[in-house]
Amino acid sequence: MTSYNELWNQVLHAIQESHYFKDDIFHTWIENKTSLFNIDNQTAYVSFKTMITHQLLSQENNKQLFESTLSELYGEDLSIQYFDYKEANQLMPSIQVQKKTEEIAQSSLNPDYTFENFVQGYCNQEAYAACLSCCTQIKHTFNPIMIYGNSGLGKTHLLHAIGNYLKKERPEVKVFYAYSGQLVTILLDAMKTKNVYGNTVEQVKEQLSNYDYFLIDDVQNLKQSSSQEVFFTVYNQLIARNAQIVMTSDMHPNELSGLQNRLISRFSSGLITNISKPEFDTSKAILRKKLEGNEESILIQDNVLDYLASKFSDDVRNLEGSLNKLIFNATIENPEVIDLDFAQRILMKEPVIINQDELTMKQIKKAVVNFYGFTYKDLEGKSRQKNIMNARQVFVYLSRELLHKAYVAIGQELGNRDHTTILSSYERARQKMENDKAFSMAVDKVKATLKQ
Numbered sequence: 001m002t003s004y005n006e007l008w009n010q011v012l013h014a015i016q017e018s019h020y021f022k023d024d025i026f027h028t029w030i031e032n033k034t035s036l037f038n039i040d041n042q043t044a045y046v047s048f049k050t051m052i053t054h055q056l057l058s059q060e061n062n063k064q065l066f067e068s069t070l071s072e073l074y075g076e077d078l079s080i081q082y083f084d085y086k087e088a089n090q091l092m093p094s095i096q097v098q099k100k101t102e103e104i105a106q107s108s109l110n111p112d113y114t115f116e117n118f119v120q121g122y123c124n125q126e127a128y129a130a131c132l133s134c135c136t137q138i139k140h141t142f143n144p145i146m147i148y149g150n151s152g153l154g155k156t157h158l159l160h161a162i163g164n165y166l167k168k169e170r171p172e173v174k175v176f177y178a179y180s181g182q183l184v185t186i187l188l189d190a191m192k193t194k195n196v197y198g199n200t201v202e203q204v205k206e207q208l209s210n211y212d213y214f215l216i217d218d219v220q221n222l223k224q225s226s227s228q229e230v231f232f233t234v235y236n237q238l239i240a241r242n243a244q245i246v247m248t249s250d251m252h253p254n255e256l257s258g259l260q261n262r263l264i265s266r267f268s269s270g271l272i273t274n275i276s277k278p279e280f281d282t283s284k285a286i287l288r289k290k291l292e293g294n295e296e297s298i299l300i301q302d303n304v305l306d307y308l309a310s311k312f313s314d315d316v317r318n319l320e321g322s323l324n325k326l327i328f329n330a331t332i333e334n335p336e337v338i339d340l341d342f343a344q345r346i347l348m349k350e351p352v353i354i355n356q357d358e359l360t361m362k363q364i365k366k367a368v369v370n371f372y373g374f375t376y377k378d379l380e381g382k383s384r385q386k387n388i389m390n391a392r393q394v395f396v397y398l399s400r401e402l403l404h405k406a407y408v409a410i411g412q413e414l415g416n417r418d419h420t421t422i423l424s425s426y427e428r429a430r431q432k433m434e435n436d437k438a439f440s441m442a443v444d445k446v447k448a449t450l451k452q
């Protein structure tokens with residue numbers, strides 16, 4: 001079904017194309033100054049933002065033009081009632097909330113974030129496969145899908161890829177995509193208006209539960225406890241209707257503080273999949289992908305790609321950024337080819353300052369997994385592989401030395417381990433600091449990345 005927003009845009013477009021109004025009048029007083037917010041009982045409710053707009057639209061001929069164009073596009077005779085937009089907000093808060101929800105749901109997906117443009121590697125293949133396969137399944141086997149990983153590793157890209165794929169290949173399915181912050185706004189708005197005009201919360205719940213795909217980015221921000229209540233119901237209804245839910249988060253669901261346990265345990269019931277930083281070859285493939293189509297105009301030596309891939313692949317955003325910086329500077333300096341000297345000169349490292357006062361166990365954990373190239377799952381899991389055990393000890397040691405955290409708290413952060421395990425892990429780490437050079441170097445290196 002066409003939304004009111006789309007319908008009104010079609011009306012405006014048709015009227016603009018007819019050149020009934022002079023272009024400057026149309027742009028200044030009509031476009032972006034009006035909005036259709038409800039149709040009920042053969043009446044269309046349109047809000048206006050300025051008095052001049054109102055006067056213009058209320059003139060008999062103009063009113064008729066809008067009514068006939070709207071009626072034709074809607075397929076039914078309609079008359080229009082105009083409202084000041086502030087009045088309209090108060091008049092129909094529930095409709096405003098509904099409208100906002102619709103607008104967010106339709107918020108544009110980045111057309112560049114497609115499956116075709118996503119480079120697969122060991123670091124992301126499970127997440128990629130899960131996202132692609134959920135687009136074609138009718139009965140969803142893994143529900144919800146939760147993708148977690150550090151910033152800039154492609155989580156949002158995959159979520160948009162699902163949306164873009166469905167838009168093209170299965171236009172009949174209803175897709176909701178939002179940042180969790182937008183979702184919280186919708187839910188809080190609904191709650192604010194619930195006792196004024198009908199039960200807006202119920203309407204929004206119903207509206208949200210009606211989607212076939214529900215894509216929520218950065219779910220760790222869904223912290224407002226009152227909105228979690230509403231989300232919980234919507235979540236259950238969506239699952240009961242076999243709608244696919246896909247969420248991203250910057251940490252494993254078990255680490256999501258501020259979210260209710262019942263939500264976390266539901267998040268964990270489908271497929272939890274991690275994206276880690278790209279391996280060297282994947283980083284290079286990403287760089288090549290970004291250069292695709294421009295190979296003729298951007299001459300870049302292969303060892304420059306090696307350099308970028310080895311230096312900036314902790315965050316694909318940085319990787320892309322470093323490449324863009326080189327390309328941009330090449331347009332200024334016009335070298336014959338971007339070689340290693342040029343790249344190193346342009347990309348001289350600028351220090352990133354982390355405020356030590358804000359150092360948390362999560363940051364230490366992130367630094368440890370980045371350093372060792374493991375996932376959070378590995379670190380928290382049961383594996384007794386030597387490297388993973390070392391990584392755990394580094395984490396425990398730094399959490400004690402830098403943050404003076406209790407063994408219990410460290411244990412909770414490390415996959416709910418018992419405090420006696422953490423105590424012995426710390427003792428072992430202390431001994432190793434004295435007699436195991438490799439271990440003490442690892443500790444220093446991780447510590448150094450925290451100071452950057």
Ligand SMILES: Nc1ncnc2c1ncn2[C@@H]1O[C@H](COP(=O)(O)OP(=O)(O)OP(=O)(O)O)[C@@H](O)[C@H]1O
Nearest residue numbers: 117118119150151152153154155156157286316317
């Ligand atoms: N495997 C990949 N192939 C191609 N591009 C990628 C890949 N991974 C990440 N990118 C690109 O890196 C940039 C950052 O990715 P994205 O925004 O999806 O990260 P994110 O994990 O959602 O980060 P955040 O948690 O900060 O929101 C985007 O431009 C995205 O296209």
